[in-house]
Amino acid sequence: MDDNTRHRSRLPIRARVATTVGGAAATVSRLAGKGDGSVIGGVISLRLAPDLLSLLAAGRRVVLVTGTNGKTTTTKLITAALAPLGGQIASNIYGANMEAGLTSALTRAPDARVAVLETDEKYIPAMVRATSPKVVVLLNLSRDQMDRAAEIWLLARRWREALAAAPDCRVVANADDPLVAWAAGSARQVTWVAAGQRWREDSWCCPNCGAHLQRDRYDGGAIGRAPGGRVLQSWPADMDQTDGQRQDWSTRPGGRPPEGQQREGDDWSCGECGQRRPPVSWMLYDNEVIDPKGRATRLDLALPGRANRSNAVIALAVADAFGVHTGQALRELRQVTSVAGRYTQVSRRGCDVRLLLAKNPAGWLEALDVIAPPPAPVLLSVNAQGPDGRDTSWLWDVDFRRLRGRNVLVGGERKLDLAVRLEADEVAFKLVDDIDEAIDAARAVAPNLEVLANYTAFQQYRVALGRVQ
Amino acid sequence: MSPTRPLRLTWVYPDLLSTYGDRGNALVLERRARLRGLPVEIVEVNSDQPVPRDGDIYLMGGGEDLPQTLATRRLLADGGLHEAAGRGAVVFAVCAGYQMLGTEFGGVDDAPVQGLGLLDIRSGRGEVRAVGEVVAEVDPRLNVGQLTGFENHQGVTRLGPNARPLARTTLGTGNGDGTEGAYQGRVLGTYLHGPALVRNPGLADLLLYWATGPLPPLPPQAEELANRLRAERLAAVAGSPAG
Numbered sequence: 001m002d003d004n005t006r007h008r009s010r011l012p013i014r015a016r017v018a019t020t021v022g023g024a025a026a027t028v029s030r031l032a033g034k035g036d037g038s039v040i041g042g043v044i045s046l047r048l049a050p051d052l053l054s055l056l057a058a059g060r061r062v063v064l065v066t067g068t069n070g071k072t073t074t075t076k077l078i079t080a081a082l083a084p085l086g087g088q089i090a091s092n093i094y095g096a097n098m099e100a101g102l103t104s105a106l107t108r109a110p111d112a113r114v115a116v117l118e119t120d121e122k123y124i125p126a127m128v129r130a131t132s133p134k135v136v137v138l139l140n141l142s143r144d145q146m147d148r149a150a151e152i153w154l155l156a157r158r159w160r161e162a163l164a165a166a167p168d169c170r171v172v173a174n175a176d177d178p179l180v181a182w183a184a185g186s187a188r189q190v191t192w193v194a195a196g197q198r199w200r201e202d203s204w205c206c207p208n209c210g211a212h213l214q215r216d217r218y219d220g221g222a223i224g225r226a227p228g229g230r231v232l233q234s235w236p237a238d239m240d241q242t243d244g245q246r247q248d249w250s251t252r253p254g255g256r257p258p259e260g261q262q263r264e265g266d267d268w269s270c271g272e273c274g275q276r277r278p279p280v281s282w283m284l285y286d287n288e289v290i291d292p293k294g295r296a297t298r299l300d301l302a303l304p305g306r307a308n309r310s311n312a313v314i315a316l317a318v319a320d321a322f323g324v325h326t327g328q329a330l331r332e333l334r335q336v337t338s339v340a341g342r343y344t345q346v347s348r349r350g351c352d353v354r355l356l357l358a359k360n361p362a363g364w365l366e367a368l369d370v371i372a373p374p375p376a377p378v379l380l381s382v383n384a385q386g387p388d389g390r391d392t393s394w395l396w397d398v399d400f401r402r403l404r405g406r407n408v409l410v411g412g413e414r415k416l417d418l419a420v421r422l423e424a425d426e427v428a429f430k431l432v433d434d435i436d437e438a439i440d441a442a443r444a445v446a447p448n449l450e451v452l453a454n455y456t457a458f459q460q461y462r463v464a465l466g467r468v469q
Numbered sequence: 470m471s472p473t474r475p476l477r478l479t480w481v482y483p484d485l486l487s488t489y490g491d492r493g494n495a496l497v498l499e500r501r502a503r504l505r506g507l508p509v510e511i512v513e514v515n516s517d518q519p520v521p522r523d524g525d526i527y528l529m530g531g532g533e534d535l536p537q538t539l540a541t542r543r544l545l546a547d548g549g550l551h552e553a554a555g556r557g558a559v560v561f562a563v564c565a566g567y568q569m570l571g572t573e574f575g576g577v578d579d580a581p582v583q584g585l586g587l588l589d590i591r592s593g594r595g596e597v598r599a600v601g602e603v604v605a606e607v608d609p610r611l612n613v614g615q616l617t618g619f620e621n622h623q624g625v626t627r628l629g630p631n632a633r634p635l636a637r638t639t640l641g642t643g644n645g646d647g648t649e650g651a652y653q654g655r656v657l658g659t660y661l662h663g664p665a666l667v668r669n670p671g672l673a674d675l676l677l678y679w680a681t682g683p684l685p686p687l688p689p690q691a692e693e694l695a696n697r698l699r700a701e702r703l704a705a706v707a708g709s710p711a712g
Binding site: 143146147152153154201204205210211212390391393394395396397416417419420421423424425 | 483484485489490491492493496497500515516517533535536600601619621662663664667694695697698701
């Protein structure tokens with residue numbers, strides 16, 4: 001009997017029937033061209049056996065990945081980083097991240113002993129209970145689709161309660177995000193990662209008591225540098241206590257970040273209740289990861305941007321928890337070039353079009369850092385359908401002033417909302433109706449076009465460019 | 470306001486009260502004042518700083534239950550906003566900020582919290598969350614046209630005799646009794662959340678008028694995009710029933 005058969009045969013008959021029927025429904029849905037079928041398959045299976053997810057997760061080593069931004073990419077990176085373990089890894093690679101999607105991912109990989117599952121922020125408490133995960137990854141928390149998502153302080157409180165009730169689970173969490181750090185602080189075992197936090201508008205105040213936090217000034221690298229171009233920063237005094245690898249960065253010559261490079265100063269603390277940034281064991285430092293032994297290794301990812309380097313360091317910390325060597329894991333991470341169509345470059349009528357997806361202010365902030373420099377024109381596109389959030393207010397949380405003087409094109413179903421926003425930031429732009437009109441405008445000035453779009457706007461462009469299978 | 474001094478827009482506690490695009494209100498007021506040749510200064514006051522007494526327009530945004538309660542407690546202790554409002558400064562608040570202006574609102578788990586008492590309104594928590602587009606007919610004596618925006622709250626607000634409703638809803642929930650928002654003197658609040666002034670330039674101009682006196686009209690091209698957006702949004706929900 002192989003592993004697969006053995007695992008399936010351990011399931012109660014009801015669960016086996018449920019996965020078979022659900023799998024058949026998923027296949028029908030796929031053949032009918034209605035997406036990848038993971039949601040419908042999972043929904044049907046769960047109706048037949050409501051405890052199916054627990055049954056499917058039993059005996060597997062599960063990683064749950066959550067946060068406002070970077071869930072899909074980090075899930076893919078962790079899956080890649082765990083490849084050296086050998087064997088199949090179950091994962092919801094198409095981003096179906098609620099109970100049905102997780103169920104479907106496990107159903108489709110019955111013999112996978114490891115599962116890496118992207119999980120919607122709201123579902124973390126229920127999914128922690130259902131899957132008894134080995135690792136929960138908490139990336140970040142910021143305002144997102146307020147018309148349908150829970151408020152983030154409330155979310156952080158629910159995470160905190162769920163993790164306090166899961167003592168066997170290891171949490172890998174971003175220490176630079178105060179809300180995340182507070183939520184993870186209730187867990188018994190935490191690996192703290194200095195993964196950085198570019199967006200701060202949701203964490204000026206202490207998540208524990210509400211007092212204004214004392215934070216290192218971070219200005220995006222424009223000002224505040226010491227002579228010689230280094231950022232003045234405080235440095236964590238000791239290390240992750242739960243890892244048993246307590247170290248002191250300040251007294252380890254090898255633990256100092258490499259000379260001449262910058263990393264945002266992310267220290268934070270509350271003057272009222274004493275809540276503060278926990279000491280970290282992993283750190284992102286510019287293009288390098290600094291591991292718990294203080295060794296710096298270049299990341300050199302194929303994926304662009306600070307946010308993805310941050311996701312990669314988290315993935316390395318998870319791989320380490322599975323006993324995968326950092327060097328081995330990193331080789332796998334460097335092979336990842338595209339995630340669900342994001343970052344892909346498409347050639348259209350002689351114009352190289354690159355698609356970037358960002359769904360909320362924190363995502364747009366990171367994405368605006370990634371876009372190619374002038375003269376490359378930038379197409380910004382916003383819709384407000386259900387999956388995008390029907391409220392475009394968030395556009396006013398994005399600082400567009402850095403686009404002044406660039407060739408900016410504006411599209412999407414809510415282009416007028418974006419236009420009024422850009423006008424207020426004194427950014428000149430041209431309205432376009434579709435991707436081809438944008439390409440025509442782009443070709444007059446450059447051989448390439450950078451596209452930054454929110455969810456359904458991004459999907460519409462992928463369809464228009466023939467990138468949807 | 471003396472003609473030499475810039476118009477001072479004071480944004481109260483953006484660290485606690487800025488949920489979703491609240492900055493837009495400051496940016497719209499700034500732009501519409503500058504286009505008329507009025508110099509503007511935006512002052513952001515965090516919750517660990519005293520509220521300056523000398524602002525011309527005070528702005529308050531939205532927030533979750535706990536930040537709303539904390540912000541109220543600090544503003545009561547600080548006294549700066551009350552002093553400014555007492556000498557006739559303009560106060561404009563959205564969503565959680567609007568509730569805070571009243572005598573009482575529902576805090577964490579709907580426990581009643583004492584408000585700032587600058588508006589004769591009283592708020593609590595309703596049965597269902599009101600999420601969606603709002604259209605409302607503004608009190609004709611304010612002369613600002615229809616109100617259009619987005620609401621996202623679970624509050625129910627009742628007006629006392631000293632406050633007047635800002636508008637009557639034709640779409641959406643607002644205060645929950647067919648009215649939306651409230652004003653009393655130069656203190657004005659609305660359940661429209663976030664950048665409420667973006668689609669309501671008339672309301673922005675009312676606040677500027679209260680603060681500075683009669684305003685020259687803007688050149689039409691400066692208003693074109695905002696008016697197109699406003700018309701597009703009103704057309705998109707035309708025919709939808711009142712909530």
